[in-house]
Amino acid sequence: MNNRGELYGIGVGPGDPELLTIKAFKLLKNSDVIIAPKSSPKKSSLALDVVKRAFIEWGASLPKVDNITFPMTTVQNKKKINKEIEDKILNNLNHGLNLSFITLGDPFLYSTYRRLTSKIAEYKNIKVKHIPGIYSFSAISARLGKELTWGNDRLAIIPVEKNKNYLQELKNFETVVFLKVTSDLHGLINQLKEAKRLQDAILVEKVGMEDEKIYYELDKLDNINYLSTIIVFKNQTMSR
Amino acid sequence: MNNRGELYGIGVGPGDPELLTIKAFKLLKNSDVIIAPKSSPKKSSLALDVVKRAFIEWGASLPKVDNITFPMTTVQNKKKINKEIEDKILNNLNHGLNLSFITLGDPFLYSTYRRLTSKIAEYKNIKVKHIPGIYSFSAISARLGKELTWGNDRLAIIPVEKNKNYLQELKNFETVVFLKVTSDLHGLINQLKEAKRLQDAILVEKVGMEDEKIYYELDKLDNINYLSTIIVFKNQTMSR
Numbered sequence: 001m002n003n004r005g006e007l008y009g010i011g012v013g014p015g016d017p018e019l020l021t022i023k024a025f026k027l028l029k030n031s032d033v034i035i036a037p038k039s040s041p042k043k044s045s046l047a048l049d050v051v052k053r054a055f056i057e058w059g060a061s062l063p064k065v066d067n068i069t070f071p072m073t074t075v076q077n078k079k080k081i082n083k084e085i086e087d088k089i090l091n092n093l094n095h096g097l098n099l100s101f102i103t104l105g106d107p108f109l110y111s112t113y114r115r116l117t118s119k120i121a122e123y124k125n126i127k128v129k130h131i132p133g134i135y136s137f138s139a140i141s142a143r144l145g146k147e148l149t150w151g152n153d154r155l156a157i158i159p160v161e162k163n164k165n166y167l168q169e170l171k172n173f174e175t176v177v178f179l180k181v182t183s184d185l186h187g188l189i190n191q192l193k194e195a196k197r198l199q200d201a202i203l204v205e206k207v208g209m210e211d212e213k214i215y216y217e218l219d220k221l222d223n224i225n226y227l228s229t230i231i232v233f234k235n236q237t238m239s240r
Numbered sequence: 241m242n243n244r245g246e247l248y249g250i251g252v253g254p255g256d257p258e259l260l261t262i263k264a265f266k267l268l269k270n271s272d273v274i275i276a277p278k279s280s281p282k283k284s285s286l287a288l289d290v291v292k293r294a295f296i297e298w299g300a301s302l303p304k305v306d307n308i309t310f311p312m313t314t315v316q317n318k319k320k321i322n323k324e325i326e327d328k329i330l331n332n333l334n335h336g337l338n339l340s341f342i343t344l345g346d347p348f349l350y351s352t353y354r355r356l357t358s359k360i361a362e363y364k365n366i367k368v369k370h371i372p373g374i375y376s377f378s379a380i381s382a383r384l385g386k387e388l389t390w391g392n393d394r395l396a397i398i399p400v401e402k403n404k405n406y407l408q409e410l411k412n413f414e415t416v417v418f419l420k421v422t423s424d425l426h427g428l429i430n431q432l433k434e435a436k437r438l439q440d441a442i443l444v445e446k447v448g449m450e451d452e453k454i455y456y457e458l459d460k461l462d463n464i465n466y467l468s469t470i471i472v473f474k475n476q477t478m479s480r
Contacts, residue, residue, distance in 0.1 A: 011382075013261070021374065022265060022294070023258035054262070108381040108388050109395075117385070130382040134261065134372050141348040142251075142370040145357070148348050149397070155349075156413070157395040172408075173396070 005032070005097040007089065007126060009113050011106035011133020012047050016208035017054035019134045025054060027131060032097040033064045035088060037112045041069050046227075047102040063100075070112050085119045093126060106133040110159065110179065136229055137177045140204045144214070146233055148175050153234060160184050170195035174234040181230050189218050192232065201232045245272070245337040247329065247366060249353050251346035251373020252287050256448030257294035259374045265294060267371060272337040274305045275328060277352045281309050286467075287342040303340075310352050325359045333366060346373040350399065350419065376469055377417045380444045384454070386473055388415050393474055400424050410435035414474040421470050429458050432472065441472045 008027045013019035020028075028034060028051060036045035048065060055062045068084045071077050092099055107113040107130055120126055137157070141148045149155050153174035158166065160183045169176055170191065181188060181203070192198040203215040205228045215221060218230070248267045253259035260268075268274060268291060276285035288305060295302045308324045311317050332339055347353040347370055360366055377397070381388045389395050393414035398406065400423045409416055410431065421428060421443070432438040443455040445468045455461060458470070 016263070018263035018266065019261050019372065021253070021259050021261055022298070023256070025262060026258065058262070106378055106382075108386065109378070110389055110391075110393075111387070114387055114390050117387075128385065130385055132259065132374050132378040132382040134374065135378070138346055138349070138372040138375070142346075142372040145368065145370055146348065147351070147354055147357075149350055149399075150354050151350075152399050152401055153350075154399070155397040157389070157397075159389075159392050159394070161392055168412075 003096055004125070004127065005093045005095070005099060007093060007120070007128045008098070008100040008131060009107040009117070009128060010100050010102050010131045011108075011111075012050045012054075012102050012104060013134040014105055014136040014139040014208045015046070015050060015206065015212075016139065017050050017057055019139060019208060020050070020054050021131065021133070024131045024133065025058065027129065028055075028063070028100050028102075029060055030098060031063045031100040033066055033088075033092060033099050034062070035099055035101045036065060036067050037101070037103065038067050038069045040071060041067075045102075047104045050104070051102055070115055081115060082119055085116060089116070089120070090123060090126075103133070105135055107131070109135060109157075136207050136227075137179075137231060139207045140202075140229060140231060143204065143207055143212075144202060146202075146231075148177075148231070148233075150234070160188055163187065166191050167195055170197050170232065176232040178230040178232070180226075181228050182224055182226055185221065185224060188230070189221070192218065197232050197235060200235045201230055203228055203230045243336055244365070244367070245333045245335070245339060247333060247360070247368045248338070248340040248371060249347040249357070249368060250340050250342050250371045251348075251351075252290045252294075252342050252344060253374040254345055254376040254379040254448045255286070255290060255446065255452075256379065257290050257297055259379060259448065260290070260294050261371065261373070264371045264373065265298070267369065268295075268303070268340050268342075269300055270338060271303045271340040273328075273332060273339050274303050275339055275341045276305060276307050277341070277343065278307050278309050280311060281307075285342075287344045290344070291342055310355055321355060322359055325356060329356070329360070330363060330366075343373070345375055347371070349375060349397075376447050376467075377419075377471060379447045380442075380469060380471060383444065383447055383452075384442065386442075386471075388417075388471070388473075390474070400428055403427060406431050407435055410437050410472065416472040418470040418472070420466075421468050422464055422466055425461065425464060428470070429461070432458065437472050437475060440475045441470050443468055443470045
């Protein structure tokens, strides 16, 4: 009888293939199949693009790749996703294969990886290793050469929602990272103005990718890509 | 005339040498000198321990190592630190050497690296690369197999201070990471109880290091190491 394979949940970081960890790279090389999530069958997997570039750069040969498509969740889609997880992950593990499920950034910070873990939790005795990845906002602070926090500074990470008020957080936290900013870009920028923190804010689109862009004048923004983050850095003159 | 060397500010991650990024490892190998910060001359550098283990594991030979001691800052110490930075970093860069300044975790999240950047900002035309590292709390979530955030969850990162009140943050944020918890461990635990979030909280000491420990029953804690983090995970029943 075969031994069951291992499942690796791997964060590949924000886009730069060299920001993979040594552990992630080793486990990917040790995988029989790399499972890459996609939001639609027509799109390419951004996480897979990063992994492919890392393997080219380090002269290693890429294992077999398979995809799982995670469209917006409806009841019907959920059944389809669970069927894909069973076919492509659970069955393969039972056949002794080692599988890597890759995800942009980190598997435990706003990641599709949850769709998988909530399903495989139903199965007993699956060996899983979770490998953390560099967050996009860490890469942005390094890219800009600006510290996120120092001393007793506090940091808030907030996914933007339409028509929400963030004035309290902009007052109480030295540094605020806003994700999914295209959900309400103009609403957010108006609040940054009201909180007098617009001058502390920088937007970075697709950090570490080939078409990365940095914007300093946020009130002149237009047509921003979904993979954008606004960091409101510590205002040296603020007091709380 | 020599070309000036480059300075690399490198986050080595929380303790596990395999959580170094590929980029960090490449730049360390490319360094003439690795500068390791210490809090006192008698102590070893934790960041250097991580780097040494990574080089052993990957069969590479370690470059020359030098230390800079960053004691608690007084005016006298500040002058001494600036003198050390000039001697060991600026002079060496001027002689064409490539230097890596290493730091546990990430250089831009609560790091001693700032002591360096605030000084070298006074000098023109120094080439610097900043390399992000895995944060301790990312490694903890991966270690525990528990997600920090999902969907529209919000995350707060807070260094604990004596006699501060955190009830508002415990109410408004799905996930709260408390750093420097030994500053007021019992005060914090009382607040977790009051906010009815004690059962969501886990403490991890020295994540990824050889003597890592995980504590689930926080009201029974005693004698915790300085390198400890409490994560208050999302309460599945909470509403905001």
